[in-house]
Amino acid sequence: MKRFVVFTLALALAAASSFGQSVRWKKVGMDASRTGVVASNSENVKESMGSVKGCRYTAPDGKVFKGSVRNVAKAVLAAQPAMKDVKEAIAKSDCAMIRTAPECELSDWYIDVLMSETSRLTGKKIDAGIVNHGGIRVDMPEGTVLADDIMSMFPFKNRVTIVTLKGARLREILEEMAARKIEVIGGIRITVKDKILVSALVGGEPLDDGRTYNLVTSDFLLEGGDNLTLGKDAVSVDITDMYVIDVMLPYVRNLAAQGKTISYKIDNRVTIL
Numbered sequence: 704m705k706r707f708v709v710f711t712l713a714l715a716l717a718a719a720s721s722f723g724q725s726v727r728w729k730k731v732g733m734d735a736s737r738t739g740v741v742a743s744n745s746e747n748v749k750e751s752m753g754s755v756k757g758c759r760y761t762a763p764d765g766k767v768f769k770g771s772v773r774n775v776a777k778a779v780l781a782a783q784p785a786m787k788d789v790k791e792a793i794a795k796s797d798c799a800m801i802r803t804a805p806e807c808e809l810s811d812w813y814i815d816v817l818m819s820e821t822s823r824l825t826g827k828k829i830d831a832g833i834v835n836h837g838g839i840r841v842d843m844p845e846g847t848v849l850a851d852d853i854m855s856m857f858p859f860k861n862r863v864t865i866v867t868l869k870g871a872r873l874r875e876i877l878e879e880m881a882a883r884k885i886e887v888i889g890g891i892r893i894t895v896k897d898k899i900l901v902s903a904l905v906g907g908e909p910l911d912d913g914r915t916y917n918l919v920t921s922d923f924l925l926e927g928g929d930n931l932t933l934g935k936d937a938v939s940v941d942i943t944d945m946y947v948i949d950v951m952l953p954y955v956r957n958l959a960a961q962g963k964t965i966s967y968k969i970d971n972r973v974t975i976l
Contacts (some may be wrong), residue, residue, distance in 0.1 A: 711947050739764030744849055745787045794959040797966040799842035804836050805885035805973045809843050812967035814889035820950045821863055821919045829918040831905050832889035835929040861921035863945045867938040870911040877903050878956040885973055896976040
């Protein structure tokens with residue numbers, strides 16, 4: 704899988720600074736075929752992106768350029784110090800995790816982490832989780848994971864939300880997803896046939912229509928986001944002050960601090976007959 708580099712021109716940085724605006728980063732695919740340039744982290748800019756001296760730009764593969772190529776390279780290299788924080792290498796991933804639906808390693812990892820961390824941070828028991836596939840914007844790379852990889856994975860200002868609802872309402876939600884589109888689920892195992900929900904387990908037990916469950920999600924999905932209305936007929940809705948990235952980024956940093964790598968396997972929580 705190709706890695707991607709995030710960059711902006713020095714002119715954009717200067718303009719943003721002058722007018723108090725935030726910088727917008729643009730992603731551009733790089734395969735190193737012409738110059739040897741690859742995505743850098745905060746520690747290997749020269750080795751990965753080359754250097755400019757006088758009127759010459761020397762690429763990582765030793766090729767030398769002048770003129771417009773040199774000018775662009777100078778602007779890109781000048782932008783790198785401002786990007787140091789987002790380009791910090793924060794973890795290692797055992798393998799690439801590619802976004803696919805209805806279930807993949809990345810989606811299972813995301814919702815399971817969101818559930819366990821929300822429970823830990825709030826002290827509340829979390830029975831299940833539902834988030835949307837569209838909330839995961841990029842794949843997990845293999846090898847070095849930058850802060851930007853996780854920030855780009857979960858870029859939206861969606862607040863972590865705990866919805867308390869009856870089992871009958873949770874069943875309705877799962878039936879709606881089975882008929883239309885199955886989103887990311889955690890703590891739940893479902894079987895679907897011909898777009899009809901055949902069975903549903905929560906915590907390994909059959910879904911109980913009369914029981915009350917705590918569901919973790921994002922506030923985007925409460926009232927129609929991605930055609931989900933998880934807040935409808937809820938017993939209670941607790942929109943926390945944590946954004947999704949506030950949970951996921953510290954988790955990844957802490958994982959690396961413990962000497963662990965990012966690794967996950969699908970467990971077939973979604974079965975389509």
